[in-house]
Amino acid sequence: MREQGEAIWSWLEEGAYFCVCGDASRMAKDVDQALRDIIQQYGKFDEAETVNYIRKLNMDKRYLRDVY
Secondary structure (H helix, E strand, O other): OHHHHHHHHHHHHOOOOEEEEEOOOOHHHHHHHHHHHHHHHHHOOOHHHHHHHHHHHHHOOOEEEEEO
């Protein structure tokens, strides 16, 4: 994900949906952190702005998690 961070950021800004499916205890945490890092780096956000961006994705049902 980090290698394609710029593309992921661009997709999110264009309205893409981001879905995570799988292991909640390891993989989902790592994917969530990578997504937050991408948003912060390419959006040039601080920590609070990153949290708000993720919150907005959740509210818009564009960040979907099916983890177990």
